[in-house]
Amino acid sequence: MSGFKKFLFRGNLIDLAVAFVVGAAFAGLVKDFANSFITPLIALLGGKPDYTRLAVTIDGTRFPYGIFVTSAIAFVITAAIVYFLVVLPTAKLIERMDRGKEATERECPQCLSDIPVKAVRCRYCTSEIAPAAEVPA
Structure with missing residues (x-):
């Protein structure tokens, strides 16, 4: 039991747990930002990107590929938000701090x-x- 206790309170596991919780909260934040601001902007320009009804039927089996297309579009939008609003500014800030x-x-x-x-x-x-x-x- 002491080995298990030692494992649980080791620094790396605690850091990983904290990172997971913060990451999950951040994922929710990015999703809500995309749903509140980005998706309506896209809808203004070219319609709402919802292709979940697209499907093909082969031999009586339905393949709803539209769900994947909608998820892929959502992924690209989320990745762009994270890159342009988090990664790029953070990299520039670190570069500026490391100059001296x-x-x-x-x-x-x-x-x-x-x-x-x-x-x-x-x-x-x-x-x-x-x-x-x-x-x-």
């Missing part, structure tokens, strides 16, 4: 692996490397 930071690694000219800036020998291919040029402040 000093580089801690450089590329080995022989094997192209990342090595510490002050290294004079590559830890991967063991090539001798010229010291990094000092960048004036």
Whole structure:
């Protein structure tokens, strides 16, 4: 029982649980945003994207492919919302915050692996490397 308790209270499991709960809440937020704003905009431009009634019948068996088409459109809309309203602004913010930071690694000219800036020998291919040029402040 102590092993199970140790497993439950390990940091990675707690972090994963928190990430899952926040992710589920965020998914609901994105879905509601799409339903409240994006889908009505699309409906204004070209009609409501609802193809759930589309189906084909082969030998008496109905294949409702319209459900998949509607879900695929919803997925593309959701992915675009997440990319343009979350991923892109976050990447730009991180890039802006990292501008002033000093580089801690450089590329080995022989094997192209990342090595510490002050290294004079590559830890991967063991090539001798010229010291990094000092960048004036």
